[in-house]
Amino acid sequence: MKSFVCKLFLLAVLALLPSLAQAGDLITSKSFGEPNEIILTFAAPTSAAIATDINNYTVYEEPDPDIRLTIDTITLSADGKTAHLIFSEPLNTTETHVVAVMTHDKVSPFIFQVAKSYWGYLFSILISALLINNFVFTKYLGLCVFFGTSKRKDTAKGMGFTFTIVMVVSAIMSWFFYQYVMKPFHLNFLQIVVFIGLVSLTVQAVDTVLRKVNPALFQSFGVYLVLVIANCVIIAVPLILADNEYNFLETLMLSLGAGSGFLLALYLMSSVRERMEFAQIPKTFEGIPIAFIVAGQFALAFLGFSGLKIF
Amino acid sequence: MKDIMTIIIRLTVSCLMAGAVMGATFIITSDAKKQNKYKNEQKVSYGLLGYDVSKGIPAEVKLHELFRYVVTTGDELSVGYLVPTGHGEHGGFTFISISLDGSFIGQYPVDIDHASVRDESDRDQAILTALGKGKTIRYADQTVIATANDQRTAYLLSGKFPGFKTFIHVMLALEPDFTILGLEIMEHEEDPGLGAEIKEDYFKNQFIGKSFAAVKYLEVDKVPLPDDYRQALDGKISKEEVALVQQNYKDKNIYALTGATISSVSVTNGVKGITKKFAYRIGILDAVIQEQNIAVPF
Amino acid sequence: MTTLFTFPKGGVHPPDAKKLTADCPIETIPTPDELEIILGQHIGAPCTPTVERRDTVSEGQMIGEVKKGLGVPLHAPAAGTIKLMGMSDHPMQVKAPSITIKVDHEASANEHNVSDWSQRDAKELVGLVRDAGMVGIGGAGFPSHVKLSPPPSDPIDTLILNGAECEPYITSDYRQMLEMSTEIVEGAKIILKILGVKNCIIGIEANKPEAIKVMGEAAAEGSTSEFNVQVSPLEVKYPQGSEKQLIQSLTGRKVKGFALPSSVGVVVHNVGTTRAIYEAVVLGKPLYEKIVTVSGLGINKVGNFKIKVGTKLSDIVEYCGGTNDRLSKIIMGGPMMGFNVSSLDIPITKTTGSILFLAEEEIDTTPHSNCIRCGWCLEACPMGLEPKEIAIHVEAGKGEDTNQFGVFECFECGCCAYVCPAKRPLVQFIRLAKMKAKR
Amino acid sequence: MANDKSNMQLVANGILNENPIFRLVLSMCPAVGISTTVMNGIMLGLAVLFVQVFSSVTISLFKNKIHPRIRIPSYTLTIATWVTVIDLVMAAYMPGPYSQMGVFIKLIVAFAIITMRLEMFACKESVNASFWDGVGMGLGFMAGMMAIGLVRELLGLGTILGFEVLGGVRPLLFFVLPCAGFFVVGLMMAFFNYIEIRYRKLKQVAS
């Protein structure tokens, strides 16, 4: 179990390396500031004549290279390192901006991209799947299992963890399959069959691995594995990532967020239901109906997250 | 062992059967899907232009599709437009390549017909063949130019921009002088009762009749919508009266939806951006077409 | 005033209502015509009678004995004949086996002569205590001689005398401390000798300054180089008199779970027990008389009375001039931990400390409602338990699951029920839970 | 096993006694998620009906050819195949309603109800019986979805199937909000429970 997580982590780090190596040698940091501002930090002090000359800069949004954004003014800090580019109009910060700076030799511009932090974006996918678009309370998926296994906290925890593992593994497999088999060969219409097959495969694999590696854990999780196959939460993740053309890291974040969101929902619901066991629920509402009502109240509370934008 | 063999064989057979069923369905439906999608788009397009598809479209009205691409040659970026140039079965399209600062680079006849031009992969393939080696292209967007009797009557632009929650997809119709002719919200996920009201007539029709000069500086006002304006926007009064009222509010800003300022601002800014960018681009394209004497049907 | 000792967690401050009887000197109630002596008056197996029906017994004669296990003998409180070996009403068990003695009023009272105890050795003294039928008269009825012979593995260094008397209304210990302070100190010294330790702390709540003064003087007088007796004033906080809390207040030591105080080197005795031990050892008088507080607005005469074990409540009521119309509840024991009784036929036992005849205005009769989870009971519980959870479980018919909340650690002090804003009978719920849950 | 129920009884069983939504409490996700209008209910109901009937018939046809050890994978494959078919068909011919359904059509593949019927009924019974059972289950599901949709559409939009019935009044926006699904389903279940309890009492009194 532990080694498995380690490997997963290693894989994630490996996938990240290229994006880390991209840092430039002229510019050490670049970010959006005010709505109409880009802040650049140069590696070495730059002369004001060059750094504040509007004509030395070309800025455009990545999809629209033909439309140059007009810079109003550029201010340079006293140490000559930080430049503030003030644009005439607010920037659309959801897009990646491409900035070309003419360097001293005036021949070839130095080109780099300014975008919101990619880590922040990944984190926002995670948070979105976890809270804002919680699969249970705002997307209404996996309800059968949700109501079925949220009676006891132990069960809920076991189920939630199993789900998260299976979800992450199957989503990653689905992603590879989708990117490298289905898309190149135009087999998109086989999505459903392939994804459900991969989910079953993952369940089988987790089952076998767990049985060998950690029998004690298998004892506690094994029961839920069967339930996992026929569940829409699991199958929804690959469908969503195929729809949105996520890359590997985004897939990882989505599946992790969805899984832990499911775990969170299950755990909260189970602790609430354990407490409700002591209440005198009206006879007609006993069991599933009252669970629905409570889930509805949860959904009302989760409305508080709607419109949340972290990055 | 024998068991396993039978299982494998039966599984293979069933997989093949399933595959056959799905494959057959896919083949049958994929064309229909494209057709239907196209029809729907046409319906919306004509709707924005003020025609009702079910009542028939006048013969002189024609829609011409224009595809914009970003072309990469080595490190250099340039823009390319795939424009219909002839009416023949083949060779009816030309790819015009324009540098980032607006100067003409070259034109390449593209061998593709009107049906397959709508298929992205077919189209990309045809363009790449026409451009020759060493170039990569990226599809950017599509514009429809409407003509009546070979005179431009409108532009239809589609675009998306971030709304309150997710992206809002819109289709926008402009007159040749970029006055807004109509706005249609295609897809959105705004809150029901709040941001979702952007697709209601009383909001989206506010854009109608705004001149390019007004659109450039369009803002959102957080004041209640006047009653007479609302009546007009909802189309509850006769057409002449509507035109009159709209004339009054022509230069006014957009009235924000109550409780959904963010959605209102996003739509306004989105429309502003789309219009401005398009106006800039079509200017360049027209200049190039004129300069190079390219025969276009619009 | 010196710093007041107290325990850190929980506790409540009920109005003490001790004024009613605090100034009533101990009176002796005449022996009634009949005494019903319940056989099980201590923790452990009940006694087996050593007399037959129609036997004649003299005052202080042993009438019951425990052959095996934990227990102490039982003595006849007065001379007379055994009338019946039957059943009596019992505050907790509804009915319990008892011996009824028809009192012979003609018989002369016993003479008790003072004997010198200091010559006897510890073993002998323990024997005397056991033979006198001595139990902890504070309430539980734990045989005293067991406490006095702690296992050799636990070295004892301190004796604590419990004079806290933290329950409202009750003043019997207070009166004893005022009137018999020397006897108590003497008794303490006997216990110290038995245990072979030097230090004795008498804990008295600060709301009894008189007792602190009197006991302090007696202690100073009685202290020798061999025995050091001192008085420590305690903060007024219920349940200061609970054994574990008292030990923590005075020594800072914590007694774990079901362990005995001896596990932390402490032995605790009630001041009343100490006095009785003095009587048993020095005067040779077995435990068959109790000093009981009778209080409350529901009875015409209140006071502290010396009452023979086996006297029925009805006899006491008769002596006190009867009850009045305001009476609404009779409680044996203190208002916090006592039991509500419904019959006046219940006899006094060795462990009865008070009988309260409470009028309507002294009790809260508002009906209880659902638990609103305010958590006040958690704050009040000196044992750090969660009474609300236990009660909620019991209400939902899940009493058997309450072991996880440590229901058996509860000693039913009643703090939770006292603070409960919903007036829930939490102690009763916990008693039910204890019945359902198996340890 | 001999089938002792008539075709109509099988259908009625699916709609009433073993209604997938209200009695078996299976496949609740769409019942909450997209039951905002009657139309959605009908569309999804149709899709489920299609998948259920075709899967039941398929399994029933091949029941002797299915190796018991790969029973569940075979079911899954069958269901996934038919779901793909209906998904493609709906995407092609009904783009409007299809976009309303979102991902739920594809998710029919994970509906416990279909697998359960295959396991409990179709793999044992004749093709004919399986067909009618599938029809019953599908219709039952559709009926449930429509009932929920009716309540929500009427109370939320003041319309039924898009027709204004309350004179253009939109009573409570709340009911078309997604989170109202939980409340509506919960309250409706309780309502059916209430009716059942009443019915049983009446029966007891009668007997």
Added chain:
Amino acid sequence: MWSVVACLVPPLVLSVFIFGVQTLLITAVSVASCVAMEAISQKSLGRKITVSDGSAVITGMLIAFMIPPDVSFLLPVLGAVMAIYIGKHLLGGIGYNIFNPALLARAFLLATFPVAMTSAWIAPNNSLFTFLGTTVDSVSSATPLAVMKEQGIEAFQAQFGTASNIYTNFFVGIQPGSIGETSALLILLGGLYLMYKGYITWHIPASTLGSIAAFTWIFGGDVYCSGDPLLAILTGGAMLGAFFMANDYVTCPTNKTAQLVYGVGIGALTVLIRLKGGYPEGICYAILLMNPVSSVLDTMFKPKRFAPLAPPPGGGK
């Protein structure tokens, strides 16, 4: 219970002065419908009718306190149905509800009547406070938090005055907003009275307000640690929420440590929703979201047993 009601009366009286008699009527309707709903629910579910305990009255007042002053009477009535019947009695009556009924009603109303709930404000009539030299621009009726969120700090300063007297104005209660959330002063006094009487402890209000202030200070400004903590707790429902809703016995944790964590959780979520979320004010949702967490917190933070008999059984057995 009735002392809580008493503590809620002064803010109500103030809002009658600054928003008009309308507020009194809305509160009356709200209270009446809550009490009626309580009686109906208890009658229909065969329970003892305990209307006189005042809990329905509190719920009714709190519902009214959380809605804008210029709404139709339908809102409080529907809110009462949601709060009392669905939020409380279906789950077993008083003591068993998971979510705070009043907040549930507010979330329900906000979802059902989004426009009314976010725009039916009335500009405060500040004639009562002329001696303070108040400069609230009476044209603006949007709540301070909404103005700040949607129009930025310049607009905020233009409408509510400069920093020097914003605090006094908001503190005494001259700000547009829901019926009961205008005057931080009166709510604070009421809360302190309840604390003095021992009905509530300092833990939840202090940790909630403290964390709102702290998180606003850290994240609320253009750069870190430059937010305005004082403004954050004086505006919106921060005070009302911290003293009268987060503190609700039934839905908050019982252990004191758990209560501190709970308060910090509410504060963090409030600031998160205020700064990044879709609503200008987040405390209602923050409390709602923390409500179910309180039972988890209670199992995590058990009171320390005096003398456990055996090691407590692990996990949720």
